[in-house]
Amino acid sequence: MSATVIPARDERAGEPEQRDIAAVPGKSDRIFFRGLSSSGLLVLVITGAVGVFLAYEAAQALGEAGLSFFTTSTWEVDRGKFGIAAVLLFTVLIAAVAVAVALPISLGTALFITEVAPVRLRSALVALVDLMAAVPSVVYGLWGVALLQGQALGVARWLSSWFGWIPFFSVSGADPDNPLSSASVFTASTFIAGLVVAMMVIPIQCVVMREVFSQVPVGEREGAFALGATRWGMIQVVTLPFGRGGIIGGTMLGLGRALGETIAVVLIISPRFDITFNVLEAGSNSVSALIALRYSEASGLGLSALFAAGLVLFMLTLVVNFTASWFIARSRSGAGSEA
Amino acid sequence: MSPTATTVGAPVGADAQRSGVEVASPVDNVRTTSTAGEVGTVCPQPPGPGLPPQQRRALGTMSRRDVMVLVGAAVSAVCTALLLFGRLTPLTGRLGFVVVAFVFFLATYAALVSLDDSRPAVVDRVMAALFAAAGVVAFVALLSVVVYTTYRGWSALVHVNFFTQDMSAAGPQSPLTEGGVIHSVAGTVIIMAICLVLTVPLSIACAVFLNETDNRFSSLVRTIVTAMTALPSIIAGLFIFATWILILGFERSGLAAAISVSLMMLPIIVRSADVVLRLVPGNLREASAALGAPQWRTVWHVVLPTARSGLTTSVILGVARGIGETAPVLLTAGFIQSMNLNPFGAPMVSLPLTAFKFVTSGVPNLIARGFATAALLMVLVLVLFSLARILGGRPAGRLSPRQVRKAAQQSAADLERIEHMAQEVQR
Numbered sequence: 001m002s003a004t005v006i007p008a009r010d011e012r013a014g015e016p017e018q019r020d021i022a023a024v025p026g027k028s029d030r031i032f033f034r035g036l037s038s039s040g041l042l043v044l045v046i047t048g049a050v051g052v053f054l055a056y057e058a059a060q061a062l063g064e065a066g067l068s069f070f071t072t073s074t075w076e077v078d079r080g081k082f083g084i085a086a087v088l089l090f091t092v093l094i095a096a097v098a099v100a101v102a103l104p105i106s107l108g109t110a111l112f113i114t115e116v117a118p119v120r121l122r123s124a125l126v127a128l129v130d131l132m133a134a135v136p137s138v139v140y141g142l143w144g145v146a147l148l149q150g151q152a153l154g155v156a157r158w159l160s161s162w163f164g165w166i167p168f169f170s171v172s173g174a175d176p177d178n179p180l181s182s183a184s185v186f187t188a189s190t191f192i193a194g195l196v197v198a199m200m201v202i203p204i205q206c207v208v209m210r211e212v213f214s215q216v217p218v219g220e221r222e223g224a225f226a227l228g229a230t231r232w233g234m235i236q237v238v239t240l241p242f243g244r245g246g247i248i249g250g251t252m253l254g255l256g257r258a259l260g261e262t263i264a265v266v267l268i269i270s271p272r273f274d275i276t277f278n279v280l281e282a283g284s285n286s287v288s289a290l291i292a293l294r295y296s297e298a299s300g301l302g303l304s305a306l307f308a309a310g311l312v313l314f315m316l317t318l319v320v321n322f323t324a325s326w327f328i329a330r331s332r333s334g335a336g337s338e339a
Numbered sequence: 340m341s342p343t344a345t346t347v348g349a350p351v352g353a354d355a356q357r358s359g360v361e362v363a364s365p366v367d368n369v370r371t372t373s374t375a376g377e378v379g380t381v382c383p384q385p386p387g388p389g390l391p392p393q394q395r396r397a398l399g400t401m402s403r404r405d406v407m408v409l410v411g412a413a414v415s416a417v418c419t420a421l422l423l424f425g426r427l428t429p430l431t432g433r434l435g436f437v438v439v440a441f442v443f444f445l446a447t448y449a450a451l452v453s454l455d456d457s458r459p460a461v462v463d464r465v466m467a468a469l470f471a472a473a474g475v476v477a478f479v480a481l482l483s484v485v486v487y488t489t490y491r492g493w494s495a496l497v498h499v500n501f502f503t504q505d506m507s508a509a510g511p512q513s514p515l516t517e518g519g520v521i522h523s524v525a526g527t528v529i530i531m532a533i534c535l536v537l538t539v540p541l542s543i544a545c546a547v548f549l550n551e552t553d554n555r556f557s558s559l560v561r562t563i564v565t566a567m568t569a570l571p572s573i574i575a576g577l578f579i580f581a582t583w584i585l586i587l588g589f590e591r592s593g594l595a596a597a598i599s600v601s602l603m604m605l606p607i608i609v610r611s612a613d614v615v616l617r618l619v620p621g622n623l624r625e626a627s628a629a630l631g632a633p634q635w636r637t638v639w640h641v642v643l644p645t646a647r648s649g650l651t652t653s654v655i656l657g658v659a660r661g662i663g664e665t666a667p668v669l670l671t672a673g674f675i676q677s678m679n680l681n682p683f684g685a686p687m688v689s690l691p692l693t694a695f696k697f698v699t700s701g702v703p704n705l706i707a708r709g710f711a712t713a714a715l716l717m718v719l720v721l722v723l724f725s726l727a728r729i730l731g732g733r734p735a736g737r738l739s740p741r742q743v744r745k746a747a748q749q750s751a752a753d754l755e756r757i758e759h760m761a762q763e764v765q766r
Binding site: 025026028029031032033035036037039040041042043044046047048050051053054057104105106107108109111112113115116117125127128129130131132134135136137138139140141142143145146147151154155158199202206230231232233235256259260261262263267288291292295299303306307310313314317318320321322325 | 432434435459460462463466467469470471472473474476477478480481483484485487488491541542544545547548549551552556557559560563564565566567568569570571572573574575577578580581582585602605606609633634635638656659660662663664665666669670691694695698699709710713716717720721723724728
């Protein structure tokens with residue numbers, strides 16, 4: 001009969017010496033690691049250079065304008081009066097509209113895919129959402145300006161006539177009592193830009209949420225069912241609490257994308273530089289649209305001012321994205337998820 | 340007999356006694372059931388002549404009744420909305436109709452379900468209907484994007500010259516039978532080729548670096564790369580515009596566009612390749628290390644081949660993202676109407692930029708061309724995307740039949756080689 005034989009300890013030998021278990025890489029491995037490290041360094045330098053250069057270029061304009069850069073709303077660089085108060089506000093408003101529209105749809109779609117849809121349909125639906133993420137933003141922009149704008153005008157008019165008493169929905173120049181009044185006061189608004197950006201945000205949020213929901217432990221799920229929960233009851237007590245980190249993280253990831261979207265916004269909006277919270281009103285702006293529309297005529301201080309605006313936008317998306325990954329990593333399910 | 344073997348059973352019995360569980364043998368159990376009939380497992384009697392034959396129960400979640408309720412609620416809601424719109428009230432508008440019909444549907448559905456189910460079941464059905472509605476909204480939106488773009492571009496898409504000519508001979512007012520976008524197709528292909536050359540080796544190497552080393556430097560690189568995925572694409576374009584074109588004085592060109600798009604793709608590919616490599620099972624690495632392979636051989640022969648399909652997917656998805664980027668190309672590539680195959684020192688356009696410029700021109704024919712270009716771009720992305728799904732459908736380490744055959748051949752050859760060597764040694 002065989003058994004593990006534990007070697008008898010020699011009392012006289014004292015404590016056994018601990019062996020060093022660090023591996024000593026061979027010559028080929030040392031070269032390999034040097035190569036790997038240099039590729040890491042290269043990526044670090046390239047990506048770091050963007051950030052450093054951005055800050056360096058922005059310094060001139062920021063020094064010129066000082067704190068008024070954040071409080072001025074006009075953009076007249078030649079006259080020394082420029083700031084991103086309005087532009088940044090519009091950027092945030094567009095992103096907020098986009099997320100407000102996208103969140104219910106993406107959450108519902110993610111839950112539909114993981115919980116409700118027949119198993120046969122699931123992989124097709126997943127492919128569909130991925131496809132939605134792959135459609136180029138310029139296509140969404142074209143669709144938004146040519147098709148969605150016409151449809152959304154009616155919604156905007158309806159919102160402003162019934163909910164005009166809510167500050168966000170009031171529109172100066174709109175006449176709620178005259179249904180035949182011109183719809184031009186509603187075109188090119190923050191609301192419509194937000195709707196188009198929502199189309200890009202939905203798949204991003206949905207992918208993260210679905211990923212997290214699909215990792216819900218089967219045991220907990222079946223435990224809820226075994227206790228007599230309905231499907232919605234199970235979702236309430238198991239799926240949603242488990243996926244909370246993913247929901248918040250996915251939402252913020254979508255927000256980060258919405259803040260930086262350029263070309264769709266450029267196609268929709270007509271730029272304006274005054275501060276207003278009325279999202280339905282004609283005209284809007286965004287930092288990236290500002291850069292796209294002004295870069296060609298800018299030089300010297302003007303370019304530096306654009307860089308400063310870009311830097312602020314980058315900082316904003318950076319904070320949003322890091323918060324998103326923090327939420328996702330901190331959630332119970334986050335270890336394996338992609339974002 | 341070794342001392343270990345005798346004690347194996349002990350803790351279990353001890354635990355059971357401590358917790359007061361009565362450990363009964365299966366035989367005891369059966370006897371209890373058959374005699375006393377109080378506690379214990381009751382075996383159902385086998386179907387015999389006295390009992391009706393057992394029927395297999397349907398485990399599906401939708402019964403016929405459920406379907407009827409659903410269809411009934413839908414029909415009733417549509418009819419009510421039809422009645423309201425234009426007949427009973429002065430409501431108009433397609434969107435309003437859909438919303439009103441949906442609200443009626445929910446109400447009718449809830450009422451019908453509540454006829455024979457409890458409140459929690461009603462809430463459950465209504466929530467499921469809401470989720471399905473969200474899915475339908477997303478699907479309809481995507482469908483409308485695809486169909487509308489194709490529809491608006493159809494008049495240009497039907498002419499072969501759209502795919503074979505450039506715009507050098509065709510003015511803005513030219514009929515759709517003249518001119519095309521072959522120059523932007525070529526530009527897109529060239530720009531993406533440069534992007535691939537620039538990003539793929541570097542990003543895969545960097546992802547391997549992040550996975551194989553675990554020190555402060557690699558976590559710094561990971562943090563910076565994560566931060567850079569947040570970089571708005573327009574800023575990547577602005578960066579290249581300011582450095583490459585304004586400071587270094589190069590001309591706007593395909594190369595500049597490719598660099599700016601690469602700048603945006605690089606962190607994306609590194610991130611997703613990092614995730615894919617992390618999925619390679621640890622025991623494969625350990626097996627390779629246990630066989631005495633140095634780490635670079637482990638990476639080259641085990642890790643990378645195992646993760647190949649996932650890596651391909653991450654590269655293709657990066658390309659699909661980069662190919663549709665308009666903003667950085669707008670700033671760095673310039674604009675041109677004729678064919679240019681030289682990415683250095685002369686303007687070059689890509690498909691999304693062409694679509695953008697055409698549509699913003701405001702000329703009807705150019706707008707049609709713009710939508711056609713967008714449709715073409717969408718088809719291109721769709722092809723790339725299907726490729727990614729076909730190649731990346733398998734998880735790390737799962738081989739296709741062809742790869743299995745190849746691996747079997749390889750190991751048969753290895754066996755022969757080893758046996759041959761063994762014979763040599765014996766001799």
